[in-house]
Amino acid sequence: xxxxxxxxxxxxxxxxxxxxxxxxxxxxxxGFLGPNGAGKSTTMRMITGFIPPTxxxxxxxxxxxxxxxxxxxxxxxxxxxxxxxxxxxxVYGFLxxxxxxxGLRGEEKRQAVHRAVDxxxxxxxIHQSVDTLSKGYRHRTxxxxxxxxxxxxxxxxxxxxxxxxxQKHEVRTLIRRMGEKKxxxxxxxxxxxxxxxxxxxxxIDRGQIVANGTPRELRQRSEYAGAVAVRVQGVxxxxxxxxxxxxxxxxxxxxxxxxxxxxxxxxxxxPNPRNGELEHSVYDLAVRxxxxxxxxxxxxxxxxxxxxxxxxxxxxxxxxxxAS
Amino acid sequence: xxxxxxxxxxxxxTASSAVGAHTNAVHNILTIGKRELAAYFSSPLxxxxxxxxxxxxxxxTFNVGGFFExxxxxxxxxxxxxxxLYLFLVPAVGMRLWSEERRLGTIELLLTMPVTAWQTIVGKxxxxxxxxxxxxxLTFPLVFTVNHLGDPDLGMVFCGYxxxxxxxxxxLAVSCFTSAxxxxxxxxFIVSVVICLFLILAGWPPVTKELGWAPAWMLDLVSxxxxxxxxxxxxxxxxxxxxxxxxxxxIAFSLxxxxxxxxxxxxx
Ligand SMILES: Nc1ncnc2c1ncn2[C@@H]1O[C@H](COP(=O)(O)OP(=O)(O)OP(=O)(O)O)[C@@H](O)[C@H]1O
Ligand SMILES: [Mg+2]
Numbered sequence: 001x002x003x004x005x006x007x008x009x010x011x012x013x014x015x016x017x018x019x020x021x022x023x024x025x026x027x028x029x030x031g032f033l034g035p036n037g038a039g040k041s042t043t044m045r046m047i048t049g050f051i052p053p054t055x056x057x058x059x060x061x062x063x064x065x066x067x068x069x070x071x072x073x074x075x076x077x078x079x080x081x082x083x084x085x086x087x088x089x090x091v092y093g094f095l096x097x098x099x100x101x102x103g104l105r106g107e108e109k110r111q112a113v114h115r116a117v118d119x120x121x122x123x124x125x126i127h128q129s130v131d132t133l134s135k136g137y138r139h140r141t142x143x144x145x146x147x148x149x150x151x152x153x154x155x156x157x158x159x160x161x162x163x164x165x166x167q168k169h170e171v172r173t174l175i176r177r178m179g180e181k182k183x184x185x186x187x188x189x190x191x192x193x194x195x196x197x198x199x200x201x202x203x204i205d206r207g208q209i210v211a212n213g214t215p216r217e218l219r220q221r222s223e224y225a226g227a228v229a230v231r232v233q234g235v236x237x238x239x240x241x242x243x244x245x246x247x248x249x250x251x252x253x254x255x256x257x258x259x260x261x262x263x264x265x266x267x268x269x270x271p272n273p274r275n276g277e278l279e280h281s282v283y284d285l286a287v288r289x290x291x292x293x294x295x296x297x298x299x300x301x302x303x304x305x306x307x308x309x310x311x312x313x314x315x316x317x318x319x320x321x322x323a324s
Numbered sequence: 325x326x327x328x329x330x331x332x333x334x335x336x337x338t339a340s341s342a343v344g345a346h347t348n349a350v351h352n353i354l355t356i357g358k359r360e361l362a363a364y365f366s367s368p369l370x371x372x373x374x375x376x377x378x379x380x381x382x383x384x385t386f387n388v389g390g391f392f393e394x395x396x397x398x399x400x401x402x403x404x405x406x407x408x409l410y411l412f413l414v415p416a417v418g419m420r421l422w423s424e425e426r427r428l429g430t431i432e433l434l435l436t437m438p439v440t441a442w443q444t445i446v447g448k449x450x451x452x453x454x455x456x457x458x459x460x461x462l463t464f465p466l467v468f469t470v471n472h473l474g475d476p477d478l479g480m481v482f483c484g485y486x487x488x489x490x491x492x493x494x495x496l497a498v499s500c501f502t503s504a505x506x507x508x509x510x511x512x513f514i515v516s517v518v519i520c521l522f523l524i525l526a527g528w529p530p531v532t533k534e535l536g537w538a539p540a541w542m543l544d545l546v547s548x549x550x551x552x553x554x555x556x557x558x559x560x561x562x563x564x565x566x567x568x569x570x571x572x573x574x575i576a577f578s579l580x581x582x583x584x585x586x587x588x589x590x591x592x
């Protein structure tokens with residue numbers, strides 16, 4: 001549905017987006033991650049046809065966004081960053097206005113507005129003027145505007161920004177459910193949302209894609225991915241670490257925490273481990289040594305850690321490693 | 325957000341694509357224009373503007389223009405002030421047209437809707453022009469007054485109003501264009517006042533004298549930008565196609581430039 005090909009955007013001498021390519025099909029929810037100023041919003045603005053790219057091509061539902069902007073824009077629902085809305089209108093007036101520009105008339109329009117109001121829990125503020133709304137409600141109003149015409153493609157720039165925890169949860173659920181039948185791209189700074197809603201995630205840094213995969217694949221890029229952590233009672237951390245290190249399946253091991261008589265130690269696998277091999281050997285070791293094993297768990301890797309290791313500037317990463 | 329499942333059709337919500345492209349354009353312009361007009365009347369701006377416009381026209385017509393002393397049944401004393409009144413009042417109406425959209429960020433919503441840039445430009449301009457027309461129409465008691473006092477040439481009164489409306493449209497198109505240039509309404513206001521002042525003064529002897537060194541064709545060019553001769557010919561009760569063409573081309577040119585600016589801004 002969305003095809004982005006080698007997109008470049010220069011602001012003066014500065015490349016905000018530098019050669020970004022990806023595709024999103026119906027049934028996919030693509031999470032767009034990246035540090036501040038990475039170029040997420042700029043990319044979305046080019047996809048929705050708000051700003052033209054310096055180079056590259058965007059095709060939406062088969063229509064080139066520059067050559068056939070109107071049919072392409074009809075397919076898109078867009079929630080811009082900061083959820084802009086006309087301050088002088090009521091929520092109802094604003095949604096009606098959006099519905100009319102979307103080409104909805106009469107009964108069809110009434111139903112679309114009603115459905116969007118329902119979906120975003122806006123009944124309570126429907127006749128309130130937009131400039132008197134709280135930030136979260138203004139955000140929801142703009143969200144409602146984007147799903148009003150039930151578009152097959154949704155582009156959302158930080159859809160959960162400014163929402164309370166319950167609403168954040170609702171929005172994630174909604175995105176995941178809508179994603180079964182639509183093509184959705186949304187950006188976020190909240191990494192749990194990637195797990196909660198995305199089928200795929202892209203990490204973008206300084207205008208370039210630095211990672212692209214399912215949340216699971218991304219997590220596996222973490223150095224903790226596949227490591228086994230054990231919690232053992234009544235044995236010194238150094239002993240556990242030493243014994244673990246002697247196993248042939250273990251590359252290295254380290255104490256994570258040691259308190260109140262119980263110690264947590266992490267064992268890292270050798271490159272390309274066979275499935276379950278590390279877990280089995282660690283368990284067997286604990287049985288052999290008569291350790292009181294309170295917990296044994298395989299780590300999946302953490303997204304925040306992957307994110308940090310990929311997007312931190314090289315100098316900062318260097319400093320951190322020196323410090324630790 | 326509540327659970328809602330339903331089959332999504334490929335062109336979801338665009339069932340009205342059956343409606344012709346032409347009526348669609350008109351519909352979009354009307355929708356945008358209606359919103360813009362409602363925006364004027366939902367803020368104090370509209371009422372403040374109308375009151376000030378009426379007070380100032382009354383003041384200039386009666387106290388300065390000597391409406392009664394002229395002893396003639398015409399609105400000349402009323403219209404003669406319009407180029408100057410509009411100089412400040414029209415940019416005050418036009419300055420928010422695009423600056424406000426950019427400040428609020430709603431321009432991003434508007435331009436990612438399935439509408440073309442020229443539909444939004446025309447819709448917004450038409451709404452503001454209509455608003456100015458409403459303010460102008462509210463001076464109707466003056467027409468009754470002259471009618472009561474004497475026997476005015478109603479055709480001339482009509483021409484006067486038409487000329488005044490066209491001049492307001494020209495000024496408004498200029499402010500529309502300056503408003504697209506900046507997100508600051510103050511800058512937009514000042515620049516459009518300066519441009520409109522140029523349009524008034526271009527053919528004025530002190531200005532042309534200052535350009536005494538310039539070749540004759542350049543003098544003619546500069547003075548041909550002046551709104552005054554065109555406005556005055558309407559006040560004499562003449563509708564000349566050249567005067568109409570002048571105002572309409574100022575409007576068309578300014579709106580065209582607005583489109584270019586909006587496009588280039590999006591280009592960053
Ligand atoms: N209109 C503009 N003119 C000049 N530079 C711009 C413009 N818009 C964006 N930029 C620059 O482009 C870069 C990318 O900005 P963008 O808004 O896409 O970042 P982002 O990934 O959305 O960041 P955030 O997470 O903070 O929202 C930034 O360095 C920004 O300063
Ligand atoms: Mg952003």
